Amino acid sequence: MSENQLYFAPMEGITGSIYRRAHHRIFGGVDRYYAPFIFTNPKGKISKKDLLEIAPEYNEGCRVVPQLLSNCAEDFIATAHTLKGMGYDEVNLNLGCPSSTVASKGRGSGFLGEKEALKAFLADIFDKTDMKISLKTRIGLNRADEFDDILDIYQAFPVEMLIVHPRIRMDYYSGKPDMEAFEKASARMPFPVCYNGDIFTAAAYGRVSEKYSDIRHWMIGRGLLSNPALCREIRGGDCASREELADYYHTMRDEYEVRLQGNKKVVFLMKEFWHYISWILSEEDRQEIDVLMHLRDGAEFFRKAKEIAANCTVVKGQGFHSEMEVHKF
Ligand SMILES: Cc1cc2nc3c(=O)[nH]c(=O)nc-3n(C[C@H](O)[C@H](O)[C@H](O)COP(=O)(O)O)c2cc1C
Structure with missing residues (x-):
C-alpha cells in the first residue's frame, strides 16, 4: 500500500447516507466511510429505517463499511449474513459506544467489562461469519490498564483491522487520547491497527502520522465534521471553499x-x-x-x-x- 488510508469515523445521528453522499461528491479524499452502528436482530432482519442508511442504493459511489452493535453472536452472524447479501465484504463491531443505555446492557464499551462473554462472542462470530470483521474499540471500561487483557483476547482472532480510539468509556470524548495504550496495540497486534482520536487539522495529522510512520490506517470523526475538506487537505488538496x-x-x-x-x-x-x-x-x-x-x-x-x-x-x-x-x- 503506497499511501495511508483515511477513514471517516462513524458518527451516530450525523454521518448517515445523506451526509456520506454529499461529502463524497463535494469533498472526497476519504477511502472508506464507516457507517454509524445499527443494532442486530434475530434472523438478521434490518429495519426500514436502517436500510435507508445502509442499502448500497443509498450510498452511491461511497465505499461503506457497516457497523453492528451487539452482544448476541447469533444475531450478529445473521445480520452480517444479510449485509453480505447486499454486497458488503466487511462488517465492523462496535466495542466503544460509551452511552449508558448501551454500555449498561453489556454492549459497545460495556462489552469490554465482560471479558469471558466477549471472548466467547468473538470465537463464535469469527467462526461463523463469512465476511471480514474489523473491531472498533476503546481501551477499557473504567481503567486504561484493562487494555492488556482486552488485547490478549483480540489477538487470538483473525481481525481484519483493529481501530483504536484510545480512551476509556468514562472519558467519553474528553481528556487526551492515551498514546501509550495505542502504542501497545500497534506493537502487539498481529493484524493492522488503525488510529482514531482528536485529529482535527492537517498539521496535527502531519505530526502524528510522522511519529507513527508505520501506521497505515487513520480514522477521523469530529475533525471531518468541522472541516469536510480535511482529508483532501491531508492529501495536498485545497481547503474548503x-x-x-x-x-x-x-x-x-x-x-x-x-x-x-x-x-x-x-x-x-x-x-x-x-x-x-x-x-x-x-x-x-x-x-x-x-x-x-x-x-x-x-x-x-x-x-x-x-x-x-x-x-x-x-x-x-x-x-x-x-x-x-x-x-x-
Ligand atoms: C456524535 C457522535 C456519534 C458517534 N457515533 C459512533 C458510532 O455510531 N459508532 C462508533 O463506533 N463510534 C461513534 N462515535 C465515536 C467516533 O467514531 C470516534 O471514535 C470519536 O469521535 C473519536 O474520534 P475523533 O476525535 O476523530 O472524533 C461517535 C462520536 C460522536 C461525537
Missing part, C-alpha cells in the same frame, strides 16, 4: 427535507451541521452562527443559514478542538 460549503449545506438540507418530510428534526440536524462547521469559519461568522443556534422558527432559521452559507469565510488551518482541552500531538 465557500461555494462548496454552501453546496454541502443546501444538498443536505434539501435531502433531509424530503426524507424527514419537513420534520423539525431538519432544523436540529442543520444546527448540528453549523455547530461543527463554525470551527473553520471567521470570528464574525461564528458570531452569526451563535445567533443562528438560538433561532427556533424554521423559516427564520433557514433564511439566516442561507445567508451564512452565501457569505461565510473559511480560515485555512482552523479545525475542531475540544472545549475541554486543546492539545498537540
Whole structure:
C-alpha cells in the first residue's frame, strides 16, 4: 500500500447516507466511510429505517463499511449474513459506544467489562461469519490498564483491522487520547491497527502520522465534521471553499427535507451541521452562527443559514478542538 488510508469515523445521528453522499461528491479524499452502528436482530432482519442508511442504493459511489452493535453472536452472524447479501465484504463491531443505555446492557464499551462473554462472542462470530470483521474499540471500561487483557483476547482472532480510539468509556470524548495504550496495540497486534482520536487539522495529522510512520490506517470523526475538506487537505488538496460549503449545506438540507418530510428534526440536524462547521469559519461568522443556534422558527432559521452559507469565510488551518482541552500531538 503506497499511501495511508483515511477513514471517516462513524458518527451516530450525523454521518448517515445523506451526509456520506454529499461529502463524497463535494469533498472526497476519504477511502472508506464507516457507517454509524445499527443494532442486530434475530434472523438478521434490518429495519426500514436502517436500510435507508445502509442499502448500497443509498450510498452511491461511497465505499461503506457497516457497523453492528451487539452482544448476541447469533444475531450478529445473521445480520452480517444479510449485509453480505447486499454486497458488503466487511462488517465492523462496535466495542466503544460509551452511552449508558448501551454500555449498561453489556454492549459497545460495556462489552469490554465482560471479558469471558466477549471472548466467547468473538470465537463464535469469527467462526461463523463469512465476511471480514474489523473491531472498533476503546481501551477499557473504567481503567486504561484493562487494555492488556482486552488485547490478549483480540489477538487470538483473525481481525481484519483493529481501530483504536484510545480512551476509556468514562472519558467519553474528553481528556487526551492515551498514546501509550495505542502504542501497545500497534506493537502487539498481529493484524493492522488503525488510529482514531482528536485529529482535527492537517498539521496535527502531519505530526502524528510522522511519529507513527508505520501506521497505515487513520480514522477521523469530529475533525471531518468541522472541516469536510480535511482529508483532501491531508492529501495536498485545497481547503474548503465557500461555494462548496454552501453546496454541502443546501444538498443536505434539501435531502433531509424530503426524507424527514419537513420534520423539525431538519432544523436540529442543520444546527448540528453549523455547530461543527463554525470551527473553520471567521470570528464574525461564528458570531452569526451563535445567533443562528438560538433561532427556533424554521423559516427564520433557514433564511439566516442561507445567508451564512452565501457569505461565510473559511480560515485555512482552523479545525475542531475540544472545549475541554486543546492539545498537540
Ligand atoms: C456524535 C457522535 C456519534 C458517534 N457515533 C459512533 C458510532 O455510531 N459508532 C462508533 O463506533 N463510534 C461513534 N462515535 C465515536 C467516533 O467514531 C470516534 O471514535 C470519536 O469521535 C473519536 O474520534 P475523533 O476525535 O476523530 O472524533 C461517535 C462520536 C460522536 C461525537
